[in-house]
Amino acid sequence: MQRVRKGRTSLRLLKEQKWLFLMSVPFVLWVFLFNYVPVWGWTMAFQNFRPGRAFGDQEWAGLSHFAELFADERFYMVLRNTLGMSLLSLLVGYTVPIAFALLLNEMRGKVFKRSIQTIAYLPHFVSWVIVAGLVTKMLSVEGIVNELLMLLHLTDEPIQFMAKEHWFWGVVTMSDMWKETGWNSIIFLAAIVGIDPELHEAATMDGAGRFRRMWHITLPGIRPTIMVMLILSIGWLTSIGFEKQYLLGNPIVSDYSEVLDLYVLNYGIKVGRYSYGTAIGIFNSVVSIMLLLISNGIFKRMTKESVI
Incomplete structure (x- = not known):
């Protein structure tokens, strides 16, 4: 009886919302065509793929490309760089937008607030080609950064920032923070708007200042959004x-x-080793899924928040 009732409920829901389901069909097809069908290309990682040959004519290589990948010392260096820059980006590019959203929410002048928002959002729409050109020019030997450092007598000679390999991660992280902070703060600002204003009014009557309200009301109010975004970022x-x-x-x-x-x-891709490149892509995807599932499980136990 329970199964019959569930079936009737599903049919009734399908009938009542048929137009919504029909509207979603193009997006479902789009996801299927561009996200699931290309997974068939993963078979190249298990072949010595040669362009122009039919699928049945390809030479199967088993796991040899994965064995070659894990035996390559440069791969581990590249993995170190990837994780290092990702963790820095997660630390800076995740916390700074939250702080920016909290401070922006506390601004009272509407014109000034909207001006700051617009200025902060604009870099997101600038291509990385232009941003890289600006950063390289500013950090060059004759750039404005070196001129300021020498003007303030913080250094006696220009610093070659772009030639310091140990500084590269920091340059990338700061450039990305400048470009994306305003854009990444939008979702946190939207979550803040959803907090009940009466909570702030009650806290104000109890004598709570701005920073205390931010800490005890605003941050707990957007905690679910923070956790979900953190889980997705780790993935x-x-x-x-x-x-x-x-x-x-x-x-x-x-x-x-x-x-x-x-x-x-x-x-x-550049040297035509498509099978090797596909093997790296599979490794990347599998690690991303594992990180997502592990972080989701940990946060689900600790905070009761999850995305799955």
Whole structure:
């Protein structure tokens, strides 16, 4: 009887919301075509893939490409760079937007507040090509940063920032923070708007100041959003792209600038080793899924918040 009732409820729901289901069909097809169908290409990682040959004519290689990957010392160096820059980006690029959203919410002047929001959002829409050019110019020997340092007598001679390999992670992290802080704060600002204003009014009547209200009302109010975004960010630790590293890097700092996606480009696609590049992509995807599931399980136990 219970199964019959559930079936009737599902049919009734389908009938009542048929137009919503029909509207979602194009998006479901889009996800299927561009996210699930390409997974078939993972078979290349188990072949010595040669373009132009039919699938049945490809030579199967088993796990040899994965064995080659884990035996390559440069792969571990690239993995170190990827995780290092990802953790720095998570630390800075995740906490700073939260702080920015909290401070922006406390502004009272609407015109000034909207002006700050607009200025903070604009860098997101600037391409990394332009941002990399600006950063490189500012940090050059004749750039404004060196001029200021020498003007303030903090250094006697110009510093070659872009030639310091140990500084590269910091340059990338700061550049990314400047570009994305305003945009990443939008979701936290939206969560803050959903907090009941009466809680702030009651706290104000009890004598709580702005910072105390931020700590005891605003932050706990957006805690679910913070946890969900943190879990998703951890899941993307090994997938940070390559644009920033490719545009800001140079041969001098290559040992600290090369990341997994750039490694795939250099040692997979450029030299025609498509099977090897696919093996790296599979490793990247599997690690991302594992990180997502592990972080989701840990936060679910600790905070009761999860995305799955």
